[in-house]
Structures are given as C-alpha cells and as structure tokens.
Amino acid sequence: MATRLDNTGIAVRDLEAAVAFFTDLGLSVLGRDEVSGDWTDTAVGLDGNHAKIALLEAPDGGGRIELFEYIHPEAIETEPTQPNEIGMHRVALAVDDIGDALQIAATHGCVPLRGVANYQDVYKLTYLRGPSGILVMLAQDLTKKR
Structure with missing residues (x-):
C-alpha cells in the first residue's frame, strides 16, 4: 500500500x-x-x-x-500547546533567513518564545506562537549558502 x-x-x-x-x-x-x-x-x-x-x-x-x-459547531478554545506536551506539537518551516522571517512574524504580533538558538552551527531555530496560539518553529539551515 x-x-x-x-x-x-x-x-x-x-x-x-x-x-x-x-x-x-x-x-x-x-x-x-x-x-x-x-x-x-x-x-x-x-x-x-x-x-x-x-x-x-x-x-x-x-x-x-x-x-x-x-x-x-462552535469552536472550543483550549490552552495553547506547550512544547513538552504529548499530542499535536508544531508546524516547522525551513526559511532562508531567520531574521527576515522573524521580522515578518513580528508584523503579525508573533515573537520567539525565548530567542533564536544555534544548533551546532548547522541550524538557527526558534519557536514562536502564531495565529490562534499555533506553535511554529522557524529553522534556517546554516550549511546552505544564501
């Protein structure tokens, strides 16, 4: 199948x-x-x-x-998912430039939960709350030339 x-x-x-x-x-x-x-x-x-x-x-x-x-039926409001909760977790978007993506997100009132992390000089990444509290991960692959 x-x-x-x-x-x-x-x-x-x-x-x-x-x-x-x-x-x-x-x-x-x-x-x-x-x-x-x-x-x-x-x-x-x-x-x-x-x-x-x-x-x-x-x-x-x-x-x-x-x-x-x-x-x-009427939508049911729930508490936003936390990164360590079991269940549907997040949407991850690969971006060419995390700084540019964060500027766009900010125009929607969305900012990183804590900041931008560097994972072994391979990725810059961050989590933010998107519309309706959706967890969104933005990740920039540092090994790719821009």
Missing part, C-alpha cells in the same frame, strides 16, 4: 489572520472553500459540521497545511 502525507490540519479562530501569517512567510494558497453537509458530518464525525477552509502549500511543494475555521 502506497501512503504519503497529504497535509496537516489546524483549527484556527480567525482564518484570514492565519492565512495572512503563513502566506507572508512564503506559503501559497492552493484553494479555499466553505464545507458543510452530510459528507462533512460523516468524514469529520461532527453533526452539523460547517467550516471555512484554506489549503496552503510550501514553495517547494513539500508540505501542505489545511487551516479551518469552524462556523458550526
């Missing part, structure tokens, strides 16, 4: 803010839709499922994120 990872889905409180954040960091919107009906109730397992969605893709085509904002 052939399997490939298609996308990672993330529920957000404000779809437009989340799309703006990720597109400003270089992802492209592949499509948008508003979904509801029996098929979504069955697929997702929620009665009356109704959501606005956007599918985004990394520039190299190597990763996709599906963002969705629930219209019904």
Whole structure:
C-alpha cells in the first residue's frame, strides 16, 4: 500500500489572520472553500459540521497545511500547546533567513518564545506562537549558502 502525507490540519479562530501569517512567510494558497453537509458530518464525525477552509502549500511543494475555521459547531478554545506536551506539537518551516522571517512574524504580533538558538552551527531555530496560539518553529539551515 502506497501512503504519503497529504497535509496537516489546524483549527484556527480567525482564518484570514492565519492565512495572512503563513502566506507572508512564503506559503501559497492552493484553494479555499466553505464545507458543510452530510459528507462533512460523516468524514469529520461532527453533526452539523460547517467550516471555512484554506489549503496552503510550501514553495517547494513539500508540505501542505489545511487551516479551518469552524462556523458550526462552535469552536472550543483550549490552552495553547506547550512544547513538552504529548499530542499535536508544531508546524516547522525551513526559511532562508531567520531574521527576515522573524521580522515578518513580528508584523503579525508573533515573537520567539525565548530567542533564536544555534544548533551546532548547522541550524538557527526558534519557536514562536502564531495565529490562534499555533506553535511554529522557524529553522534556517546554516550549511546552505544564501
């Protein structure tokens, strides 16, 4: 059986803010839709499922994120995930220049949790809170020439 990872889905409180954040960091919107009906109730397992969605893709085509904002049932607020909690953890984005990426993130009110780390002169990386509290890791490969 052939399997490939298609996308990672993330529920957000404000779809437009989340799309703006990720597109400003270089992802492209592949499509948008508003979904509801029996098929979504069955697929997702929620009665009356109704959501606005956007599918985004990394520039190299190597990763996709599906963002969705629930219209019904009402979205349930939760505490933001901590880096050491079990479960869905973070979205990691490889960037050419972490300084540039952090400047873009800052325009969305997003700053590193603690700062930028250097991992053995191979990567500069940081975690920040994106829209809806999503943990986002930014990583710059220092072994690649810019």
